[in-house]
Every structure is written in C-alpha cells, then in structure tokens.
Amino acid sequence: MSRGWWLRSVVIGVTGALPLVTPLRAQSTHDGRAGQTEVAIPRFEDQITIDGRLDEAPWSRAARLTGFSQFNPTDGRPALDSTEALVWYGPEAIYFAVRAFAPAGTVRGTLADRDRIQNDDHVQFILDTFNDRRQAYVFAVNPLGVQSDGIRTEGGGGGPGRGRGGGGGGGGGGGGGGGFSRATLGNADLNQDLIWQSKGEITEWGYQVELRIPYKSLRFRATEPRSWGLNVVRVTQRNNYQDTWTVTKRGLSSFLVQSGRLVGLRDLNRGLVLDVTPVVTSSLSGTPDDVTTQWRYGELSQAGADVRWGVTPSLTMNATINPDFSQVEADVGQIPGDVRFAVNFPELRPFFVEGNEQIDTPNQLVYTRRIVQPVAASKLTGKVGRFDLGVLSAIDNATYSANGSDQPLHNIVRLRRDVGTQSNIGFTVTDRREGGDFNHVLNTDGRFVIRDLYQASYQVAHGQTRSGATTHDGSIWEMSVDRTGRSWGFRNSIEGVSPGFVSRSGFVPRTDYAQGSMSQRYTWFGARGARVEQMTFFGSWSGTWAYRDFFERDRPLEHRTALFSSAQLRGGWNVNLTVAREGFGFLPSQYERYYVERRSGGVITDTAKYTPTGRVPGRQLQFRVSTPQFRTFGLSAGTTIGQDAEFLEGSQARRFDYNASLDLRPTPQLRASLILLHQGFRRVRDGSTILQTDIPRLRVEYQLSRAIFFRFVGQYEARERDAYRDPTTEDAILFRSDNGTFTRSTASRTNRLRADWLFSYFPSPGRVLYLGYGASLEEPEAFRFQQVQRTRDGFFVKFSWLYRVP
Template identity: 40%
Template sequence: ADRDKITADDNVQILLGTFHDHRQAYVFAVNPLGVQMDGTIVEQGQVLTGAWTPTLSGRVAPDLSQDFVFTSKGRLTEYGYEVEVKIPLKSLKYQSGDVQSWDLNVVREVQHSGHEDSWVPAKRANTSFLSQSGTLEGLTGLSRGLVLDVNPSVTQKVTGARAANGWNYDRGSPQVGGRVQWGITNTLTLNAAVKPDFAEVESDAGQFVIDPRQALFFPEKRPFFLEGLDAFNTPHTLIYTRRIVQPDAALKLTGKVAGTSLGLLSAADDRSLSPSGLDRAFYNIVRAQRDLGGQSRIGMAYTDRVLGNDYNRVADVDGRIVFGDVYSASFQGAKSFDRSSGVTLNAPLWEGIFARNGKQFGLRYLFNGIGDDFRARSGFISRPGVVRADVDHRATWFGERGALLETLTGDFVLDDQWQYSHFMRHGDAQDKKVHWSANAGLRGGWNVGAGFYLETFGFDQTLYANYQILTPTGTTIPFTGRPRITNHDYVFTLSTPQWKKFNGSLLYVGGQDENFFEWAQADIDLIQLAMSFRPSDRARVDGTFDYQDYWRRSDGSLVGRNMIPRVKFEYQITRAIFMRLVGEYDLSEHDDLRDETRTNYPLIIDGQPANAVRSRSLHGDYLFSYQPTPGTVLFLGYGSRADGDPDPTQRFN
C-alpha cells in the first residue's frame, strides 16, 4: 500500500502528545508489513455535521495531510504480527524544558471486527480522547539538531485549442520555484515559498450543487499550506488558504509557545488573478489560541487582504469551555470590515454552542448568525445573511458482547433558518426542518442507516431576483414563486466492513424535494456510491459514482440531471515509488425552464431565455512519485481537461 493508505489493514497507531497538553498529538501508524501512515490530531471541539444518519461519539479522526520522517518495519508471526517504529526528534515539535513529560497512547485497529483497542482505557463519555492518554515521563537531553528541508521545483504549463490542422499550443516558459522549511526552535517552524509548485496535488473531485444558496467547499491539498494547517483552524472557517490561489511568495510561522498556539501567514498572489491584471492581492493572517485549564481554550484571529485600493479585514474572538468531562460550551464573535469599488461594508458574525458528549446520550444546541454584509475574503462563508437555530438529540443503545446488533443510534434534529434581516425584525423562519434518523452497527463492521426528513422552504426573493416570466404576447412579468414548498425525503445508507480486497458505501435519498431550477416540488433521486478494490498488495482502485435527478410532479418530465463517475488507480511499484491515475467524467443538464407552479410559461434569467443546457467534461491526471523519505521527493505529473460537445455522439475538445 502507499503511504497513508493502510486503513483497510489491521494497524497499530502511536499517539504522541509532545506538548503534554491533552489537546494535540502526532499519529504514527504502521500495518503488519511496516507500511506507514502519519498525521496529527488536534481536538478543538469539532462538531460532526452533514451526516445523513447519526454516528457514534468517538475520537477525532487524524489529519493525514502532513508527512513526517520516521522508519518502521513489521513482520507476521505465528501468533499475529510485530511492528517496530523509530521516530527521530527532527520530525517533532516539542517543549523546550530540560525535563519533559509527553502524552502517550497506543491504538490498534482490528479490521475483522471493526473495533479499536487502546493501551490506556478510554471512555466514549468524554469530550476528549487525548485527555485520557497515558504519560511518558522523565525525558531529558532532547535535541532536534538542524531541521532544514529544501524542495526546488520546475513546472511547465501548456494550453491549447483545436485548430484547423491539429492543435495550437502555447507552451509559455518554465517556472522555477521552491519551498524551504526551517525548524527555528523545538516549538517554532518557519516555511517560505517562492512560486511553489503544486503539480503533485490530486485534482478536486466534482461536487453537486444541492442548494444554490450555499457555496461549495473544497479542502486544501497543497503541501505548503497543509503543514501546520491546524494552527489556523477557526469556527466558521474564517481562514481558508485556498483563497490564496497562486502565490508568487509566501511566508508562514507555526508553533506553540508557553501554552499558546501561533500561526502567522503572509502571501502575495499572482497579479494575473486580479480583475485588472495589474494589482497584486496581499494576505496577512494571524491566529492564536491559549490553553485554559484541562481542555478549555480561548482564541483570536485577524485576517487582512489588500487588493489595490480595496481591503477586507476580519477580527475574531472564540473559545470553548469544558466541564464535567462530557459538557462543553463554545462561543464566537467576529466582525468584518470590507471596502470594494469604493463601497464600505461592516457586519457581525456570532455563534453559541452547548453540547453533551455522553456514551448513551448526547445533545447539541446551536445558535448562530452571519450579517448580510459580512465578507471574509480570506475565509470561507458558505452563506452570509442567515440566522440558524439547531437542536440535536442523540441516543445510543449497546448490544451484548458477541450479538449481531452491536449498537443502535437514533437522532432527532430540529433545524430552523432565518434571513438575517428578517430575524432582526422578529420574522418567521425561512427554512424549517425536522429530521428523524437511525444507524445500526452490526457485528463484523457493517453499518446500516435510515432516515425520514420533513422540510419546508420559504421563497427566497434574492435568489430569484433576476427571474422573469415570458407571456404568450412576448411581454415579461415578474416571477413570484409560491410562498412555501413542503418536502419529505427518505434516506438509506449502507457501508461494508474493511475487507482485505474490498469495501464500499452507499447513500440513497428519494422522495419530494425542492426544484430550485423552477422553485417547485420535484421527485428526486440522489445516489452516492463509493467502492475501493485492492486486487493485490500493490494495487488499489477507488471509484465513486454521484448521481442526482429532478422530475416535475406535474407531468413527470425531467428538470435536471447531474452525474459524476470518478476512478482512481494507484500502484505501489516499490515502497518508495508510487504511480497514480485519475479519471473523472462530469455531466450536467437541465430542461427548458418554466413557471412550474402557476402559468407554465417559459422563464427568462438575466434577460435571456432559460433554454435547455447540457455540458460534459472529462478530466485526467497522472502522477509518478519517488519518495524515499518525506523530506526527499521527486514528482512527475500531468493533468488534462477536455470539454465535450453537448451532443453525446460528438468528440471532446
């Protein structure tokens, strides 16, 4: 298996908390053959949202985006297997004291049962897994020595289009750049980059737009920004490094000093990315978090983006208080200051969360708001101008040891959302949701879930402000949708155990849901299928298939359809040499749009008829990787995208 791809194997994980703060830990894992997986765990009171059926409370999953230098080996024995791990101090950040104590736990993932064993007994009924670690005491004479990594790069970009004879390519000029990482002290690391290369990064998987009022989120994948990324985490993602698209230069300082985690980031983006092509966007970002007591914390963040005469600044204070082992209260307050094209806007963001993370009973009460004019141009705000109140209760029943039904978790959610200005005038909620769902964990690692969603959505005048109706006489009248649409959805989920050769998962959602194309009810199908096939110890094939369609309830005609199949093939030639191929096909189409709920007349959007649209695209990526250690790498990559003719019988361009 490739590095970090051993989750389908039985494996042993070493959790090492070098700051002895019970909040963060390095993760070093190996499978029975010594293949490595590594990353970090940072517990900041993360709340799992977006799941279609409930999940058990448990430890925070490790972030595997970072790679560290360490050696490992493993061997099978007549009674099981043995692993040996050697971790150099150069790979770690740790305290500066002469005598130190570190947090330590060892976890074994048992694939045939889907269970975990830990060296130190741990309770689910706790807000923190790391706080239940053991202690490695009496460490003295620790020294990292010189920690310096240099990664030069050369990239060549070729663009072209079909010409009368073959293709017309513009090859441009090669770009030379690189990254440098320097361990200033045991606790602080400085990263610098000049025209960094991100060619080894896998392309983003396609996503569906389920609610057009919300922006899609794509996670960071670029190595320069991934290192120490946890230092910049904030509630509501006020720091989103993908806003820095193609930096000409960037500087980052991360670490922890005297119980305070620090993150400083400055970057200058490429001029060609600005609207004028002449101005350069400058980013300056500060994030600090201070430990309080056993598991509590308080933090602040400040972001500054300047582009010509425009600016965007956001100031934030947030914190989390933990008490009684299973209870926590979190808060956040922020304000944005934005000037764009001579227009100045200021607006607040606020949030409060109370949670209980018990073994058999858990709850979460959430209340937050984002002002209409809140702008975070260095962050990611999915949808501004809303207020949300959410009540979530979870109960879990545990079966007898050896029983077929190991766990049964039920969840009940009330979720209301207002337009911000309407809430301030004591108006009614725009969207109202009631969700019932359950999930069963079966012996051997199977999971089966089901849910029923009852939802009602209010008409959003802002979303349809540019819509009009074309009458038979050729005149236009305003588009005024029905005040409210009521929906009901049925949810089914299934996931298999992590077998040696195969594992998979399925999500199906059916029923009646909102047709945002025409603001009407529609019969829907949503399918998300994921499979992983491992034909040998060296080869791995991952496939996903996402499908979504909307059918008019008036006559059964198709309103819209989206389909994204994606396949990734990985082959581990040797432990240090790795090859990856990725292919993805995207299809999106919708019918001629009409006023479905009233007149059935055609719709006009932005002054143009909303005629049928069909688009296709094909993506391909190839990567060859030679990585004897995480600090020594050679990447050779190639990426291509072709846009297809709407006619499925025609070729791609």
C-alpha cells in the first residue's frame, strides 16, 4: 500500500508541474536549395550577450538557414563549404549568427579597421527592410567580428550613369563587373556607418559570428505585419568563392529580387530615435614666411553638433551646425586616363554619406563634394509608400564662392517612384545660388526591367546657368538597353551633353559631345576544380562625336574597338587581357587660346593661330593579374602599353602605364598596403617625354584593439610636363589671354610628399577621438630625398560623442 501511494505521488507531482514549464520551440530549418526561402522567424523576449559563442537559449530555437549555393565563379552549384545561418528577433533588435565550416587553417581573418574586411573571409547579411527589392542594408563581419556596413542599391541610382553596374556589356542592375550582378562588398556604398553589435571567433572547424542589429539603426515600413527581404552571402578568400543562401542566378538583372523573405514581424519597438553628436575640433597649422623663412602657426578651434531624428520608421531628418568636415588623411592620388578631364574623389563625410542613396542621381548630377565647408545643413531622407525621398539644403562658407563674399546656397530634391516589381522613375531638382548668380538643373530618369533579363534606362536633364550678365543653358541625355543573360549578354547605349550644360551641384567632367556604344558578352563556365573556372569575353565598339556633328551625321571624332577577356583560375587567381584599336581627332575649339611662335634666323617674327594635327591612330594592350588573398598578402598588378592620343599638343604619343597594389598582413593586428601608379606619354616623333606622373602611396596600420589603431599614410606625387611644341614645326606654343597678351608654354615639375600620422579611438560610429599630425614637403629632384623642404604642417584633435536618447 505504501508503495502504490509513493508512485501516485510522483505521477501527480510531475504532471502537475508540466503547465509551469515553458515548452521548447523546435528549431525550424529552411534549405535554400530546396526553395524554402520564406521564413517565419521566432520572436523571443530574451536579452543575450553578444560574445560570438552562440551558447544561449534563443540560438537553439532560432530559425536555421541551410542549403547554400555557389554564386561565384559558377552559380547554381551546391556550396563547397557548409554554412549555417541563424536568425530570430526580439522587441528591440533582430539577431543573426553564422557557423561557417572550413578546412583547418584556411580561415582568413584579421583585426582590421571598420569597413576594411574585403580581403578577409566574411559573411554578409543583406537586409531589405522595405521588401521592395531595390535597396538593402548590408551588414558584414569577418571571423573576428570586425564590422563593415552600408547600402546596396539596384540599378545604380535608378537609371543610367557612368561607372554604373553593367558597363561594358550585359551588366545588370546592382553592379556587375563582367556583366553580372555581384555579391561582393564592392557593390555596396560602405561609407555609411550604423550602430550595431557583433563578435566572432575562429574555431577548429571554421568560424562563427554573432550580430545584434537594433531597430533604431534601421528604416522600415510602419505597417504590420512586416516582411523583410534577406539573403546571406559567404565570401571565402582561399579560393575566391562566393556562396548565397538562396539559389541566386548571376544572369538576372537584379540581385536583391532573388532574396528570401522574413515574414510575420510584429511589434518592433524603435522608441524615440534621436541621436545628438557634439563635435569639438582644434587644429594648429603653419607655413614658412616667404621672407624670413620662419614658421608661422595659426590656431583654429570650433564646436558644432549633428542631430539625427527618426521622424517616422521610414523617414529620417539630419541637421548639422558648424560641422567639422576635415579629413584625417589626404585623398588617394589619381591619374586621369584622359588629361582633358577632372578626376572624381569619393564622398567620405558622415553627414552627406547617411541617406546618400536617396539623392543619388545618374551621371552624378548630385556630387555633394561641391558643398565644401557648410555653415549649416539639413537633410530629409526615407521612403513614403512607393516613393523614395531625399531633400538636402546647405549654406556654404563664403570662402568658396566666386567673389569670396556671398555664401553659396545649395538645395537638392530627389524623388523616385517604384514601378512594378523592379522598375522605377526618378526626378531630381538641384539649385545653387550665389548672390545674383544661379545654376538650376531639372532631371528625370528611369529604369525598366523586362522579364528579369532585359533592362532599359533613360535620363534627360536640362540646366540653366547665370553668371554675371550672361545666361546660358544646356542638356544631358542618355538611353541604354541591357541583356543580362548567364552566358550571353549585351549593352547598347547612346548619350550626349550639349556645350552649354553646367551642373554646379554635380560632377560632369565633359561637355559638347555625343557618344554611342555597343558591346557583346559571352561567358564560359568550367567544371568544379578545373584549372579555368570561368572565362568572359567582351567585344565592344564606341564612337564619340562633337555634339553638333552627331546630329549632322558626320564621322565620329573618336572611335574605339576593343576585345576584353577575363579568366578566373583555380585557387582564386584572376587574369585580364584587353586589346584595342582607336582613332582620335582634335577639335579646333579646344585649342582656341593656342598660338605658335614663328621664327626666322632664331628671331621671333610673328605669331600664328595653332591648328592641331589631323586624326591619329591608337593601339593599346592592357594586362592585369590578381592573386588570391593569401594568409599574409594579396597582390594585383596591371599595365597599359601602345600608341595613344596626346591632347596637350594634339598629337600622337607612345603610352606606358603601370599600377600595382600590395596588401600585407603579417599579423592579425598589423597591415600595410602599397600602391604604385605610373603614367607616361612620349612623343612618337622624337621620343621625348611630354607628360609623366609617378605616385607611390604607403599605408601602415596597427590595430591595438577593435576600437584603437595607429596609422601612417605617406604619398609621393612626382609630376613632370614638358613645354608644348607644334608637332609640325617644333615651334613653341603660346597661350593668349583675354587681354591679348601671350605667355609661352614652359616645362613644369613638381615633387610633393605628404605624410599623415593618426591615433584613432573609435568604439562605435559617432564616438571618436582623433589625434593627428600631417606635413607637406617638396624637393627639386624626384625621389632623391636629399633637399626635402617642409612647406606646411599641422596638428589636429577631434572629439565627438554620439548620445542616443533612450
């Protein structure tokens, strides 16, 4: 009897306690290769520690994403290495993790600076919070949890534009070197920094990472329930492979449209989104006195503030007063491929970078570096329904006006509407006023995707400019058609910029021309593990006319026929080869100020208007090879040789260029990069040098921790240019000024060295302490380092601390 009572007591006790135990939710698995890409992710109230270990309860119940497929070099195949992603969400943040399996000793991971993990193994979470398949956040981490983040936009700003994805034939929206959409970080704008947490660790079986992304850092629709697009990308450096969770086809016009979906997200608590960032800067800069050569230093200190306010879940207002837009290192030196045109430097300033994708306009009709040193600025960006909106206003410092007294006022409005599932139409208005002068530009552009394979784009813009008593106007236009097939693609385009077009809010380096181009692409895919894993061939033709000549059906002023080939070899090696045949003519209008001395018996007897020579032929060979990212280094080098047009004198020249970049990672904390650039033009007629540029750049960083690093950047620019001569008579060329006087062309030589040292404490975006010193130096003979003279130097301190209102 006593034994039965004991058994009944145990049964009653256990069954009575069952309702008090929270049932464990089974972990759901979603295989990307099986098409299981719609995921109802679980919601947990748990607060966890982001430590990279994945040993807390929610991870055992999170949605599990498996079945990754290869994307590069060959799409559609099962991934070589196994990858498992985990995802769940809570009331204030969404959580991701990855377990990436790899052979022992093959993982590449360093304690890199933020946004500089492209040479490491890494995983990307591409999160489309509006589920519109047009823009997405990119959150990437390397095996040690170092972050990289930004925005990926399909279609390069909503239409055509130089440097956009798909250039060269058959490229798709969203980027596409070689005519494909790509999964690399290079297809995202990484200049924007968001606040989120991540950790990672390398294990004996590969590596694992853990992320927490707060909703305060995201924009998304206000309506519930929400669906977000998601793809997970894994990049492996030992073989240059890219894998994706969903089966992603390279030949389609969009990468984002092939994402999976997270469905059923509810009750996402952003709270009050208000970030206030006070900024204090102080600098001490000096130059030598022209007479006494003694150094004179001047001190400048200023305080400012940035404010970010989440007006709604989908709209953000930014404002800044007296901002600090100083740079902590010089821009990377560039050599223009064509000396007639200015070079473009990227926007790196935080105020302009955030939300920049909302005002981005094809052909760079919005180039925010035209706003040099604003006194105050504000910006509203986001999405309302099917409309993307960007409004920017800024008052610039009078120092950067034409007369030095009026403050330039900039206003930019960009509106883009979604059409269908992948297409859009955009409108942009830019206005710059300076006293009584102004420049207005009105633009419309569009991108239309047809059957996921074809893409048609257009852009038309008209500008009006008043400068003093003169008013003129002009237009820019472009149309293109792409096919983005897996093995075969093409791109045909036509564009033009009239002589009077000016965009003082944009970057349009060339006017008075029209250009047509055609290209065809064929891609061959090798077997897995083959010596050649992929080969791509491009055949292209382009012709360039003077703007009016194009409509009069004259022969093109310039033409180019080229065959480009690219091979990805086993182990991650890449080899590119291009052969091109060109022809160039010279517009007399570009040499209106050129005159020639006429001599008799060694004495100047007269001056005559200079007339450039006729057409000159050109032939070029370009070659490039890139190694895989080995554990301690990666190398890329290329060269261009042949005959080219030389536009300074309007003649033919022999051209020899080379460039090389070497990345060294001897330890996880220490890294160095060396870039070498050389360009040389020699006259065909006598072999003399008319133009030569050499730019070596060294960057060395030591990462003491994820938040602290020391950096040195040294850059040397040696530029040499000969005096211009008439190619026919070898007489000296003169330049005629507006008052009728003449100045003889003379040779010039500059050898400038810039050195920057920096200590950085950067625990999170908006919270930073910089201590730096920079110096500019010159010497008479290039690379002698014997008579180096310091011409300018300066110390600076910058402190900012973002306060996020709870």
